[in-house]
Amino acid sequence: MAQLRLFRTIDIHVTGPGTGQMYQTSLPDGSVNINLGGLQESRREHGNITFTTYMEQYMTSGAPYLKGLYYPINERPNGIKREQVVRLIREAAKMIMDGFSIPVNPIENLAPDGKLYIEMCEKDKKFCSLTTDRAEGVPFGCYHFWVDEVIHERGVWRSQRKPDGSIKSECPFNRTLLYELRKKYNIHHYDTLETKENITNISGNV
Incomplete structure (x- = not known):
């Protein structure tokens, strides 16, 4: 319960795909979820060729009381860069400060x-x-x-x-x-x- 109460106080939630995406439903109205994405192997015969996967983005789409941001889809295979994460956090902070209309269109919250x-x-x-x-x-x-x-x-x-x-x-x-x-x-x-x-x-x- 203590962990769920903590999530009710978070304005910006940053996580990768997987279980971490499930927590966004506990975020307060007007918050922002940032999905850093993961990497999926293209085909074994291609060697080290990957593409971006956001996996549970449907969780963000189904939460009309928050906004979803995503690590750039074409840049994620090059790794997670500090500068890009900072840029996303600043964008999220501006969204919160400026305010946004609720409910959010489900399609807008997709990658x-x-x-x-x-x-x-x-x-x-x-x-x-x-x-x-x-x-x-x-x-x-x-x-x-x-x-x-x-x-x-x-x-x-x-x-x-x-x-x-x-x-x-x-x-x-x-x-x-x-x-x-x-x-x-x-x-x-x-x-x-x-x-x-x-x-x-x-x-x-x-």
Whole structure:
């Protein structure tokens, strides 16, 4: 109980993904949660190539009485820099001092990849159904995932060339739309030669 009471006195909460994100629901109205993000391995064969994952950003989206800030998505793979953390804390302090309207729009409290996922759901209804309906016969991985895995085509979201030359994914979706939205939200993606070839050859739902 003492720990929960302490959280009721915190204005700026700084944490990485994981259990620490669960505490933000105990923050007082008008506070700010800063998600420092973590790193996810792209593919084992790529070696030390990672992308940013914010994981439980849905906790921030679902807390309309606070604001969410995120460590820059394209800078996080380079490590956590003191200057950037200080910049985020100062931005959070200004938000609190200036005040902000409550309730906060849930989409505003998402990271760039979370916003991308929401827009994909709005524009690609088949994809949205695939990831939310839990329909019979749909592979478990198609609705058990972090949004960053979709955005960076990891695991079941990866397209692979079969022996017959065709390209297929365990969880098919509109990759042309994904590539367009990655540009819109300025999310850098590690483009291997395979991915560059796929961008040329893949269109529609694959």
